[in-house]
Amino acid sequence: MSTYTQDIDAVAKLRDSKSGTWDAINPESVARMRAQNKFKNGLDIAKYTANIMRADMENYDKDSSKYTQSLGCWHGFIGQQKMISIKKHFEGNTDRRYLYLSGWMVAALRSEFGPLPDQSMHEKTSVAHLINELYTFLRQADARELNDLFRELDAAREAGNKEAEKAVQDKIDNHKTHVVPIIADIDAGFGNAEATYLMAKQMIEAGACCIQIENQVSDEKQCGHQDGKVTVPHEDFLAKIRAVRYAFLELGVDNGVIVARTDSLGAGLTKQIAVTKEPGDLGDQYNAFLDCEEIAASDLANGDVVINREGKLLRPKRLASNLFQFRKGTGEARCILDSITSLQNGADLIWIETEKPHVRQIGGMMDEIRKVVPDAKLVYNNSPSFNWTLNFRQQVFDAWSEEGKDVSAYDRANLMSAEYDDSELSAAADEKIRTFQADAAREAGIFHHLITLPTYHTAALSTDNLAKEYFGEQGMLGYVKGVQRKEIRQGIACVKHQNMAGSDIGDDHKEYFAGEAALKASGKDNTMNQFS
Secondary structure, eight states: OOHHHHHHHHHHHHHHTTTTTTTTOOHHHHHHHHHTTOOOSHHHHHHHHHHHHHHHHHHHHHOTTOOEEEEEOSSHHHHHHHHHHHHHHTTTOOTTEEEEEOHHHHHHHSOTTOSOOSSSOSOTHHHHHHHHHHHHHHHHHHHHHHHHHHHHHHHHHHHTOHHHHHHHHHHHHTOOOSOOOEEEEOTTOSSSHHHHHHHHHHHHHHTOSEEEEEOBOGGGOOOTTSSOOEEOOHHHHHHHHHHHHHHHHHTTOTTOEEEEEEOTTTOOEESOOOOOSSTTSHHHHHHTTBOEEEEOGGGOOTTOOOEEETTEEEEEOBOTTSOEEBOTTOHHHHHHHHHHHHHHTTOSEEEEOOSSOOHHHHHHHHHHHHHHSTTOOEEEEOOTTSOHHHHHHHHHHHHHHHHTOOOTTOOGGGTTSGGGTTSHHHHHHHHHHHTHHHHHHHHSOEEEEEESSHHHHHHHHHHHHHHHHHTTTTTHHHHIIIIIHHHHHHTOGGGSHHHHTTHHHHHHHHHHHHGGGOOOSOSTTOGGGGGO
16 A cells, blocks of 8 residues: 555544544645655755665666766756756656755855855855755655646546556656755865864755765865865864764764865865874875975074974975975875875765866876775766866877877867867767766766756856847847747746746645635636646
8 A cells, every 4th residue: 555545544544533623634635745745854855865875876886887967056946947857858767866066156156245256255054055945946846746646636536537547646656756865065164173063964954965075274265176275184184074974973864975075186285284193194194295395403494394204304395375385296196195094084985176077087096096995986076167178179189199190180279169160089079078977987986977067057058048139139039939939849847937836736735725715826817828
């Protein structure tokens, strides 16, 4: 017997026990409302989605073609429409398709200060608020989809069509939720380890099953694709990873997932010299990457900081900003050490922020990491900060040059030019872009591919196209031809925007509450009927 049917029976018994005072309560209406509210709070969601993500990680370990993906969403509506589209285009299947919450987009789009750079200057609580908003919209998508099925069920019953009734009932009983895992960006923790713990709790309570944290200094935090990044010693970062794990465990989300991101590849600076007690310990390994000069005691100047290593006095290079500089060319080695230590101390997944999308570069680092942690898995940023077209055309150009293929028809520095769009090189590069995720999942240990800021760019692009046409010579045709006609023909759910906003759900609730006296919005004069 289905949960839906069980609920009807349970509520009927409860109603009958109330000595006639609940006679007007319809048990099936209650069962419908319960089905539409499967997740009661964020912790329900976090526990449910954490189990999904853990199962996906196990499946990836067995078969690298089972990698996962997500797109960054900066508003609940954007996340909702993404999942509605996925269900529409992939036969209701949301498997291995997540949401990503980008700290960059929170800073740029969700701060009360207005647009900000990705430097953790926005309100700390904005992240948890967006998680809650995303899941509110996804739960509403469930309610809307089920409401449409309930109406289909009523229509089948009214027509006496038992076969149609059974088919719709099966859809209700086996309904696939729009709620999926979210990977949520906590930046560098918004302060010390205690601040990280408190912020993580808020995010988990809002529904986050996976929290991503980076090894930058909180008050010096920069976007991973900008200059000026400053990292912290390993022990500082590991304390924050433990803080996030404690938050998960305190709230009963035992399967919570932590992504440890290292920005060391592009970060040439540190604010602190690590504490070290003996040669070769973690602090000593961190300090070994510092750019130092050997000096004698007589060379010491006022205020100098020195390190004693193997009986030698080493003076780290200190900048006017009071930051210390790493030796050039040590970025990959630091990323490898960062990743290994994070995985050995509570992280589940790693993220290496790179300057370009190159499978061999990423795979080379992962090979070293997996020598120590064999099941290491990456979350990877398929970043809009990369010029994908130019990068991959240059990769093909370089590969062809190494193979001795004639590339004289191409100017490597100018490969972004549209004149190459129909060329053999362009076709080869586009194919490498198309297969990048599958190739990197197979060859570089990437479990999860995400695009951090895609919906930021799509909103800008679609708005530009509409503004150009509507305010230009096309006038209203610019909207009709460029938007509405496409919505209708592509079956975009929000073409019926009143329905999308919950009007039909509200009508049905009014009928539950007031019966025939309900004043409903979906009558014959509702203009949305033009889209039926």
